[in-house]
Amino acid sequence: MIAGVELINVTKRFGENTIVDSISLSAAAGEFIVLVGASGCGKSTILRMIAGLESVTKGQIMIKGRDVTQVRPDERDIAMVFQNYALYPHMSVAENMSFALTLTRTPKDEIKRRVGEAARILGIEQLLERKPKALSGGQRQRVAMGRAIVREPSVFLFDEPLSNLDAKLRAQMRVELALLHKRLGKTTVYVTHDQVEAMTLADRIVILDRGAIQQIGSPAEVFNRPRNVFVAGFIGSPVMNMLKGYIVEEDNVELPDTGARIKLPVPVRGATGKPVVLGIRPQGLILNEGPDAVLHMQVKVAEYLGTETVLNGTLANSDEAVTSSLNGEHGGLAGKQIGLSIDPAHVHVFDAGTGLNLIH
Amino acid sequence: MSTSATNSNARTAWLFILPAVLIMAAACLYPVVSAVRLGFYDWSMGTPWAQAKWSGWTSFEIVFTDPAMWRSLLTTLKFAAVSVSAEMFLGIALALALEGNIRGMAFFRTLFILPMMVAPIAVGLTWRYLFDAQFGLINAVLAVFGVAAKGWLADETLAFAAIIISDIWQWTPFVFIMVIAGLANVDTSVLEAARIDGARWWTLTTRVKLPMIAHVLAITLVMRLIDAFRVLEVIYVLTFGGPGDSTEVLSLHIYKTAFIGQKLGAASAISVLLLVVVMVLTWLALRMSNPLADSEKDK
Numbered sequence: 001m002i003a004g005v006e007l008i009n010v011t012k013r014f015g016e017n018t019i020v021d022s023i024s025l026s027a028a029a030g031e032f033i034v035l036v037g038a039s040g041c042g043k044s045t046i047l048r049m050i051a052g053l054e055s056v057t058k059g060q061i062m063i064k065g066r067d068v069t070q071v072r073p074d075e076r077d078i079a080m081v082f083q084n085y086a087l088y089p090h091m092s093v094a095e096n097m098s099f100a101l102t103l104t105r106t107p108k109d110e111i112k113r114r115v116g117e118a119a120r121i122l123g124i125e126q127l128l129e130r131k132p133k134a135l136s137g138g139q140r141q142r143v144a145m146g147r148a149i150v151r152e153p154s155v156f157l158f159d160e161p162l163s164n165l166d167a168k169l170r171a172q173m174r175v176e177l178a179l180l181h182k183r184l185g186k187t188t189v190y191v192t193h194d195q196v197e198a199m200t201l202a203d204r205i206v207i208l209d210r211g212a213i214q215q216i217g218s219p220a221e222v223f224n225r226p227r228n229v230f231v232a233g234f235i236g237s238p239v240m241n242m243l244k245g246y247i248v249e250e251d252n253v254e255l256p257d258t259g260a261r262i263k264l265p266v267p268v269r270g271a272t273g274k275p276v277v278l279g280i281r282p283q284g285l286i287l288n289e290g291p292d293a294v295l296h297m298q299v300k301v302a303e304y305l306g307t308e309t310v311l312n313g314t315l316a317n318s319d320e321a322v323t324s325s326l327n328g329e330h331g332g333l334a335g336k337q338i339g340l341s342i343d344p345a346h347v348h349v350f351d352a353g354t355g356l357n358l359i360h
Numbered sequence: 361m362s363t364s365a366t367n368s369n370a371r372t373a374w375l376f377i378l379p380a381v382l383i384m385a386a387a388c389l390y391p392v393v394s395a396v397r398l399g400f401y402d403w404s405m406g407t408p409w410a411q412a413k414w415s416g417w418t419s420f421e422i423v424f425t426d427p428a429m430w431r432s433l434l435t436t437l438k439f440a441a442v443s444v445s446a447e448m449f450l451g452i453a454l455a456l457a458l459e460g461n462i463r464g465m466a467f468f469r470t471l472f473i474l475p476m477m478v479a480p481i482a483v484g485l486t487w488r489y490l491f492d493a494q495f496g497l498i499n500a501v502l503a504v505f506g507v508a509a510k511g512w513l514a515d516e517t518l519a520f521a522a523i524i525i526s527d528i529w530q531w532t533p534f535v536f537i538m539v540i541a542g543l544a545n546v547d548t549s550v551l552e553a554a555r556i557d558g559a560r561w562w563t564l565t566t567r568v569k570l571p572m573i574a575h576v577l578a579i580t581l582v583m584r585l586i587d588a589f590r591v592l593e594v595i596y597v598l599t600f601g602g603p604g605d606s607t608e609v610l611s612l613h614i615y616k617t618a619f620i621g622q623k624l625g626a627a628s629a630i631s632v633l634l635l636v637v638v639m640v641l642t643w644l645a646l647r648m649s650n651p652l653a654d655s656e657k658d659k
Contacts (some may be wrong), residue, residue, distance in 0.1 A: 051552075073555050082553060088568060090571040100556075100557035101560055104558060147553075151557075170499070269479065
């Protein structure tokens, strides 16, 4: 099957700086791909190269099987939604949405039909005569999406489209985006630094760091089987606990500061004595006031969030920071020392040198 | 908020801006009012104001029936229309050509704005020498191409061209600098969106870029129009309105009426007319795109 978008060994350099380093990536037709990473990881540059706004130093970009590496942005069969909406301030909403169609000399009634249809889908029919200045952030966002929809492109590109909205509206637009994708079924490449957007919207997430892909996988895959320390630390909230230790008897990790031994879900063959980073999701640290507690934590701050309480503190007799996420209300634990046991399903072991996950 | 609190806030705001308003009113309105008042008196310079005679509408009647004044107004309108259009066109074209980061552009930008900084009298003198029929550089250059020497400042059409050329030379840089500053503030992602929408250079420029800096263009146009109607020094030095009255713009006509004809009342009456013409043109220009009105709407 022909991929919706395919990047083949794509590299981007600005002078001596390599921003994107030989990336290969393929989005199936109709797939929703989210590029996620910290700022400066190259995710926006990749999107801009797909759009044709940035030249490609090396490699190839294919859209629906056609090599578009040297093709002008408007001839790539894409539409893009920008972070700051990038609406034409001097045009009405209807003119903003129909601008591309007027340039291709689309018949007037066809333009009217498509603009009307997009406006109906997005619920902005009553705004068509307004100028962008007279719209709220959420409305501008809808117009920007409308402008993309009327072009009926093969590929939608989104560059952090929700980051200028307040939290409530962002959550609402996130749902609408998911519904819109379901309805239109178009290949979508979406850039964000927000892991919640990535987890909720993506068919597959591409996690980037310093211009290189760290992992590609479904939200469940990248959460449950992070390939390395970076992915493990990036995906999941609160952030995964990372404790230094070494492997003893293939299936235990000993933490040198506390002397605690933590049983691994699966043994790591031939790795006894190897220095590792033990990763435990905060949800995997369970309150245990009994004598069989594996770890002891000095709680400094307890953050009650309604359905869960996030405990921040350090391991007892150590200054290693740990976070535990407990169901229910546990605000009273602040300032106390507590015992914790560990859910093996939430345990990962990473090579201290390469950062690679040794058990998943 | 209660009405009384709103009122007291408004009062405080007024108190803050009152000094500025008073100074502006005194500095701007007083001369205008004086000029209008002077139009109703018959007064010569060097005589005490107490001896000035009330003449009612006489000065205005004389002025409005004087063909020389109407010729001068027409000359001014022609001068302003041709020079300001040329300056706007060239200034915008240069700004579009030189925007962005091209190597060495800072140097060229500085070079382009130099004429604007030269004192008008010096500009007039410079161009007078350049246009000189015998020793001028322009005729010398034309001679190289086998064109016979022209009496630039002695021929009515050529003299009019000469004052326009000198004005374009001096004021195109102003348009250039305003437009390039405007273009620098255009949101690049809007231009990128337009590229994705399929806009090529011409469409991008005429349907996106220039409309986005319409406010800057309107203000620039207004400022240039106002200045073009007030132009005096360069023409004073270059042609002194001649040959005949072919280059006698309104401000020069006012000057001659006041200080050569010693008819201050009539000169004031023409000044009032000039003010009205400039106000009407400014109003028309601001109707196209008024930044002040738009910023009001934003609130």
